[in-house]
Amino acid sequence: MKKKKMHDNISGYLFLAPALISFFLFIGLPVGLSAVLSFFKYNLINPAQFVGLDNIRHMFSDKGLLVAFGNTFKFLLILCPIHCGLGLILAFLVYKATRFQFFFRTVIYFPSIVTTASVAIAWGYIFSTDTGVINYFVRLFGGSNIPWLTDRTMVYVTIALFSFWKFIGTTFLYYFIGLQNIPNVYYEAASIDGASTVKTFFHITLPLLSPTIFFVLITNIVSVFQIFDEPYLLTNGGPGSSTKTIAFEIYQTAFQEMNIGYGATISFVLFLIILAITVIQYIGQNKWVVYDYE
Secondary structure, three states: OHHHHHHHHHHHHHHHHHHHHHHHHHHHHHHHHHHHHOOEEOOOOOOOEEOOOHHHHHHHHOHHHHHHHHHHHHHHHHHHHHHHHHHHHHHHHHHHOOOOHHHHHHHHHHHHHOOHHHHHHHHHHHOOOOOOHHHHHHHHOOOOOOOOOOOOOHHHHHHHHHHHHHHHHHHHHHHHHHHHOOOHHHHHHHHHOOOOHHHHHHHHHHHHOHHHHHHHHHHHHHHHHOOOHHHHHHHOOOOOOOOOOHHHHHHHHHHHOOOHHHHHHHHHHHHHHHHHHHHHHHHHHHHOOOOOOO
16 A cells, blocks of 8 residues: 555656646746845856845835836736626637627637737737727728827726727636536536526525636736736837836836846736735635635
8 A cells, every 4th residue: 555655646746747847947036046046246248246135125216117017007007907807708608609609709719819919019000009900990981099008097098999999818728627527516506596696696506606716816817917918019008108007117128128126026926915915815805706616
C-alpha cells in the first residue's frame, strides 16, 4: 500500500510538473525579479546600482503614475460591469434560445480569437474623426463629427465599445458553460411550483451560477488592472494622458525611458494590489458563492 501510494504521489507530481515549471518560469520568477529590481537603478546598458527605497519614494511624488492609477480605476468601473453584467445577459438569452443557438455562440465568441492589434487598427479607421466610417454616416444624416478618439470623455465610450465587442465572447463562454452545468431538476421543481421566469432566474440561476460569476469577476478585475492593448493601440494613451493606464505607464517607464528599476517597482506594486483584491474576494466568497448544490 505504501509503494502504491508513493507511486500515485510521484505520478501526480509528474503530471503537475509542466504547469508548475511554467508557473515558476513565466510568473513566479518575473515577479521575484521585479521585487529585486525595485531596489536598483537599471537601464540594460549600465550596471545595476543599488538605490534602496528611492524608487518607492519616487512613486509617491510621481503625478503621472497617480493619473495612470486613476485612469485604470475608471476603466475598472466602466468595463467590469459591462463584461460581467452584459456577458451574463447574453449567455442567458443564448442558453434559452432553442433555435440558432450555435450561430449566436459563434458570432459572439468569434471576435475573441481575432488578434487585438488587427482589430484595433480596423477600429481606429472606423472611429476616426475625419475619415471614419461612423462619422461619414453621421455627416450623411446632417450631424457633425463625433470625436470618438480625441475627446477625453468619448474616448472611454469608444474603448468600452471596442472592449465589449472584442472580449465579451470569453466572459460569455464562461457563463454559458456555467448555465449548462446547472442541473435541470431545479428548474423542473420551480416549474411545478409555478415560479415565474424572473423568480427562477434570481432564486435558482444566479445562486447556482455564483461560482462562475465569482470566477468571471476575479478574471475581469485582473484583466482590467492590466489593460494595455486598447489604450495603446487605439489612443496611445491620449488624448493627453486621459487613457494612460498602469500597464501603459510600466511599458513607457521600463522600455521607452529605459528606467527598468522604477518600472519594476510599479509592476510589483501592481502585483500586490491585484493580489490583495483577489485575497479579499476569496475571503468574501463564503458569504455568497454556492458550491454544494448537487
